[in-house]
Amino acid sequence: MRWCWPLLFSASLALANTEIVNFAASTAPFADPAVLRIHDFGWLRPRTTTNWSISPAPLGTPLPDVKAPHERWFVLDLPARGSKMWTLRLSYAASSPADYAIAIFSPLDAFAALGVPPPRTKASTPPTSTRRKYARIRAVHAGVRTPPFSYPPGSWAEWFYSWYFPRFYFHNTHPGVVAEEDGEMWFVLTLEPLLFGVLPASLAPMAAFCVLLLAGMGYAVLPPILAVLEGIAEEARMDLGQGGDESKSDKGKLKEE
Numbered sequence: 001m002r003w004c005w006p007l008l009f010s011a012s013l014a015l016a017n018t019e020i021v022n023f024a025a026s027t028a029p030f031a032d033p034a035v036l037r038i039h040d041f042g043w044l045r046p047r048t049t050t051n052w053s054i055s056p057a058p059l060g061t062p063l064p065d066v067k068a069p070h071e072r073w074f075v076l077d078l079p080a081r082g083s084k085m086w087t088l089r090l091s092y093a094a095s096s097p098a099d100y101a102i103a104i105f106s107p108l109d110a111f112a113a114l115g116v117p118p119p120r121t122k123a124s125t126p127p128t129s130t131r132r133k134y135a136r137i138r139a140v141h142a143g144v145r146t147p148p149f150s151y152p153p154g155s156w157a158e159w160f161y162s163w164y165f166p167r168f169y170f171h172n173t174h175p176g177v178v179a180e181e182d183g184e185m186w187f188v189l190t191l192e193p194l195l196f197g198v199l200p201a202s203l204a205p206m207a208a209f210c211v212l213l214l215a216g217m218g219y220a221v222l223p224p225i226l227a228v229l230e231g232i233a234e235e236a237r238m239d240l241g242q243g244g245d246e247s248k249s250d251k252g253k254l255k256e257e
Contacts, residue, residue, distance in 0.1 A: 028106035083193030
């Protein structure tokens with residue numbers, strides 16, 4: 001039980017929350033993106049991390065009922081070829097009082113969700129397909145006031161926020177400059193492929209390091225363990241051999257008698 005205390009204290013070190021959605025990069029009928037620009041779509045490209053803001057809906061609003069301006073749409077500009085599985089990761093400061101929901105749409109499904117009629121195509125024009133997807137992000141206020149946020153200058157927490165959440169860091173260190181932006185929640189979006197369908201590309205170096213570390217530990221630790229086990233097995237064989245010799249000598253004595 002005492003081993004759980006470090007885990008409990010480590011929770012206080014959490015700096016960010018994360019929402020993740022994995023999706024297949026399947027092809028779908030292409031829709032004219034010019035119509036979607038009317039709705040101020042943000043563009044996300046592979047292997048990029050960008051900062052965005054959103055105004056959450058009032059406390060108690062069901063996430064399925066959230067509408068503009070409390071939702072944002074993004075174009076996921078996937079390449080025509082490459083990984084079949086992708087992940088969209090939304091990260092936000094642990095002190096941000098908001099709940100998020102992410103949904104992925106094909107082009108035509110995005111039109112339907114927006115209530116926009118799909119563009120008409122000429123009969124002579126052959127249909128085209130695309131792997132482009134669209135993401136809708138909704139936010140609802142969680143009802144918890146953001147606590148005062150402070151960290152020692154030069155600490156790793158300051159480095160983390162200034163690098164990964166630059167706008168959130170600026171908002172907390174320059175409250176007077178961005179006072180008119182109160183109510184906006186800042187978050188980070190990362191779009192990247194899933195290697196082997198399960199591993200985010202950004203975690204590949206860490207996974208490779210763990211594999212090499214385990215291999216090195218196995219190379220260093222396994223031989224001594226095998227040597228100890230071999231010694232135990234050798235002692236067991238010797239004991240069995242001595243027991244067999246003693247039983248044979250006892251049988252010989254019985255025959256002589």
